[in-house]
Amino acid sequence: MKITKIALIGAGDISGIYLENLTKLFKQVEIVGVCDLIREKAERAAQKYQISKIYDSMVDAFVDTEVEIVLNLTRPYEHFEVTKQALEAGKHVYSEKPLAATKEEGENLVRLAEEKGLMIGGAPDTFLGASIQTCRKLIEDDFIGEIVGCNAAMICRGHESWHPDPTFYYQFGGGPMLDMGPYYLTAMIHLMGRVTGVTSVVRQSFPTRMITSQPQSGTEIEVEVPTYLTGMLEFENGAVGNVLTTFDVVYQEQSRFEIYGSKGTLIVPDPNFFGEKIYLLRAGYNELKEMPLLFDYQENARGLGLAEMAVAIQANRRPRANMEQTFHVLDIMTAFQRSSDKKGYEAITSPFSKDKPMNLAAVLGVIES
Secondary structure, three states, rough: OOEEEEEOOOOOOHHHHHHHHHOOOOOEEHHHHHOOOOOOHHEEEEHOOOOOOEEOOHHHHHHOOOOOEEEEEOOOOHHHHHHHHHOOOEEEEEEEEOOOOHHHHHHHHHHHHHHHHHOOOEEEOOOHOOOHHHHHHHHHOOOOOOOEEOOOOOOOEOOOOOOOOOHHHOOOOOOOOHHHHHHHHHHHHHHHEEEEEEEEEEEEEEEEEEEEOOOOOOEEEEEEOEEEEEEEEEEEEOOOEEEEEEEEOOOOOOEEEEEEOEEEEEEOOOOOOOOOOOEEEEEEOOOEEEOOOOOOOOOOOOOOOHHHHHHHHHOOOOOOOEHHHHHHHHHHHHHHHHHHHHHHOOEOOOOOOOOOOOOOOOOOOOOOO
16 A cells, blocks of 8 residues: 655644544555644644654755655645745645635646646545535435525634634635635535636625634734625536625524525535535425435545545546645635626636545545545
8 A cells, every 4th residue: 555645734723633634544644744833833743643753844844755745734825835835846735725815826826736747635625525425426316406506605703702813814815705615615516516607795894803712812803804705606507506604693503505406405514524414305395304424434534635635646647626626616716806896797717527426435544546
């Protein structure tokens, strides 16, 4: 079994679940080194997960000949520069979402990767888990008929009440669409196909936010990005979608995601998770029916996309969480702002095509080639 060596850049909050899964669940990858601007974070990660190297700088990771893939877990506004430098050093990259903070940054990364013959993979990988893969099978097996449209919403009052360092959510590269939108839009295009255009209105509801979580409780945040976005999507197959993302609203439930077909409605679970419940309402029936999950990875399997990418590189094929997908999602997300700015329809020109569904694993944590 070929083991692909990984260098992790950014040992912040999200790194914990990656480290847990990449060192204990997924068998075809190995984290050989870790780097963080705050060295103590890298030291704690290395000690807890028995990682052999602590890099003094990310450049040290990029020139490490043992490393094949750089795992970019830095802040959203840092994704572009970290990924760019890793590609320039000849490394494949798997990045947390979003791919970059602007369409132009994303285009530069895709162009650079193509010029160098390298791959960029990217979060979210929740669409590879049991829930969304089961939803895909239900749609492709005609349980809801021809897709008519969809409606998705991520509604909350912001992250400053629970996150230990929430400022970056309100800075360049942040906001509810770039933060949470990737989960919804990735699942949406995986289930419904390519988006050809959007229309949107966005706003910044509050100029400042007050942190109430520890350890920064009482600190005021200057808001630099829109925090309320509502948009319409036109799909290549003729379907119409609606999406709402906001950090401004007190609401009972955070996630809503429904896909409408000629024969029924599919209640898609929160795409931020891997194995939540799915419900189906068919024409002629009066109640929702819970559908069984038919695929692997029902627990939090973050890192699945990276593990699948490592196998794809060895098999000389593109990964399922590939740069065409992550750039198409970035194009859509930033198009909402462009549409709102010009008060009109914004065409989406980036390509997107689905890859094959996940196979059932003979051994959990071992990805097929």
